[in-house]
Amino acid sequence: MSEHASAPQEKPPTGADARRRMPPRSIWIAVAVLIGLAALGRLSGPWLDHGVANALTAGLPAVASTVLFVWFLIFSGYPFELRLFAFGALIAAGGAAGYLLRLDDMSGELVPQFSYRWQPRADELLGTPEVTASLVDLATTTADDFPQFLGPHRNAIVESVSLERDWASHPPQLRWKIPIGAGWSSFAAVNGFAVTMEQRGEQELVSCYRIADGAICWFHAIDARHETVMGGIGPRSTPTVDEGRVYALGANGVLRCLDGANGQALWTVDLLERIGVRPDQDGNAIAWGRSASPLIVDDLVVVPAGGPAGGECISLMAFHKLTGETVWEAGPWQAAYASPMLAEIRGQRQILSVNSGAVSSHVPESGKILWHTEWPGESASDATVSQPIPLGDDRILLSKAYFVGAKLVEVGRSEAGEWTVKELKANSRVLKTKFTNAVVRDGYAYALSDGILECVKIDTLERVWKDGRYGQGQILGAGAVLLVQAESGEVVMVEITPKAHRPLGSFQALDEKTWNTLCLYGNLLLVRNGRQAACYALP
Numbered sequence: 001m002s003e004h005a006s007a008p009q010e011k012p013p014t015g016a017d018a019r020r021r022m023p024p025r026s027i028w029i030a031v032a033v034l035i036g037l038a039a040l041g042r043l044s045g046p047w048l049d050h051g052v053a054n055a056l057t058a059g060l061p062a063v064a065s066t067v068l069f070v071w072f073l074i075f076s077g078y079p080f081e082l083r084l085f086a087f088g089a090l091i092a093a094g095g096a097a098g099y100l101l102r103l104d105d106m107s108g109e110l111v112p113q114f115s116y117r118w119q120p121r122a123d124e125l126l127g128t129p130e131v132t133a134s135l136v137d138l139a140t141t142t143a144d145d146f147p148q149f150l151g152p153h154r155n156a157i158v159e160s161v162s163l164e165r166d167w168a169s170h171p172p173q174l175r176w177k178i179p180i181g182a183g184w185s186s187f188a189a190v191n192g193f194a195v196t197m198e199q200r201g202e203q204e205l206v207s208c209y210r211i212a213d214g215a216i217c218w219f220h221a222i223d224a225r226h227e228t229v230m231g232g233i234g235p236r237s238t239p240t241v242d243e244g245r246v247y248a249l250g251a252n253g254v255l256r257c258l259d260g261a262n263g264q265a266l267w268t269v270d271l272l273e274r275i276g277v278r279p280d281q282d283g284n285a286i287a288w289g290r291s292a293s294p295l296i297v298d299d300l301v302v303v304p305a306g307g308p309a310g311g312e313c314i315s316l317m318a319f320h321k322l323t324g325e326t327v328w329e330a331g332p333w334q335a336a337y338a339s340p341m342l343a344e345i346r347g348q349r350q351i352l353s354v355n356s357g358a359v360s361s362h363v364p365e366s367g368k369i370l371w372h373t374e375w376p377g378e379s380a381s382d383a384t385v386s387q388p389i390p391l392g393d394d395r396i397l398l399s400k401a402y403f404v405g406a407k408l409v410e411v412g413r414s415e416a417g418e419w420t421v422k423e424l425k426a427n428s429r430v431l432k433t434k435f436t437n438a439v440v441r442d443g444y445a446y447a448l449s450d451g452i453l454e455c456v457k458i459d460t461l462e463r464v465w466k467d468g469r470y471g472q473g474q475i476l477g478a479g480a481v482l483l484v485q486a487e488s489g490e491v492v493m494v495e496i497t498p499k500a501h502r503p504l505g506s507f508q509a510l511d512e513k514t515w516n517t518l519c520l521y522g523n524l525l526l527v528r529n530g531r532q533a534a535c536y537a538l539p
Contacts, residue, residue, distance in 0.1 A: 108472025
């Protein structure tokens with residue numbers, strides 16, 4: 001044999017050796033079960049929350065791949081060099097991805113949103129605003145005003161407008177589109193001006209824009225910033241305009257009363273300081289930031305308060321709207337993400353509050369609890385967001401995502417003045433409103449149920465139809481039509497009818513993820529998300 005002959009090469013394993021290097025049956029069973037569960041989540045259709053389905057679809061195959069890779073590295077018996085190379089390649093790929101990419105946030109259905117690390121975050125795109133307009137009058141009111149969250153009556157309905165139904169022949173006209181700071185606040189509009197909240201760097205702003213041209217008229221900034229991966233960056237609540245003043249609640253619990261003419265602070269209350277909660281405790285309890293819009297009742301401004309996770313809580317606090325002095329505190333439940341609202345039930349005015357774990361009713365003057373009903377939810381997990389909907393004099397419709405669905409309750413009052421609450425119907429498969437609210441018309445409720453538009457007969461809580469995938473967006477009733485703000489930024493006009501899902505027209509109003517509610521000032525539609533704001537004239 002020549003001294004230069006090559007050494008014998010290792011042959012691929014055959015027979016018993018090959019079988020020994022294959023994963024054992026238990027590994028394949030585990031992998032098959034995990035992939036099967038992922039497929040079941042994806043095919044579950046309307047029965048499973050879309051976010052949970054997406055998490056199963058992505059997470060379980062990843063776990064199955066990890067199981068196989070661990071077997072390959074430790075138990076397979078393949079050459080050490082090959083296993084070391086595979087391990088090194090995985091570490092290098094992960095390090096490269098971690099160096100290049102940044103997880104910014106999640107979609108409404110838990111799909112990760114990545115950016116390159118060198119790209120600025122949404123709140124870093126804009127600096128301090130340059131005021132270009134003045135002479136603001138928020139004390140004068142008009143019939144077109146949309147002065148608070150979800151409109152004049154806080155019910156996502158504007159009855160006074162009649163819109164053209166043929167957008168093909170008469171398309172909406174863009175009046176202006178501008179960049180705006182991050183956040184999920186919407187606009188409140190009064191007398192030709194619109195106020196909102198936004199995040200610019202380390203400052204949380206309340207800002208006022210002129211509706212005619214989008215010029216910024218004034219802003220008020222404080223040093224505050226809220227950010228979570230799942231919830232994104234910036235403030236969440238919508239300001240309330242009342243008698244020329246602007247009331248705004250920041251994501252970190254700072255309540256401001258501003259002069260609507262110039263944005264100067266009239267008074268400020270730090271809720272966390274008032275209830276004795278540290279910022280880290282508040283983040284553990286109300287994970288995605290304070291989202292309630294202030295409610296004005298007579299001389300009071302009412303907001304949820306909360307408390308530490310698992311500790312003593314105050315559901316609502318009322319302050320004198322002119323001075324900020326505390327008037328009353330009420331309720332033992334943790335704050336949720338809904339906003340208090342005023343209703344008249346059984347002939348008595350009352351404040352309805354959707355809390356974490358219950359819906360409660362309070363006397364406006366004192367905060368005294370009239371009645372409450374259980375309503376499951378935790379503000380650090382299965383968040384409760386949607387508003388209660390009073391129906392007539394004695395019924396209330398509740399809705400929520402996360403496997404809860406809808407509940408219809410009847411509120412009673414005895415001759416002796418004792419209040420009672422009775423459940424009439426419940427259906428966990430309808431009205432799964434995650435970030436949005438239902439619109440009620442003629443005995444039917446319309447809502448984005450886990451991202452799909454749905455019509456439900458209220459008396460029976462039975463689904464009439466479900467069609468049209470819009471993602472976790474928002475809706476607003478405008479006369480005889482629904483305006484649907486899709487999560488993608490598209491606006492769609494849909495006929496309000498129990499007969500079928502009937503889209504009438506659409507246009508791309510904004511780019512990127514849009515969770516903000518709509519604002520309709522006359523026929524001017526004000527929309528925004530975490531990067532853009534725009535005004536469209538609807539014919």
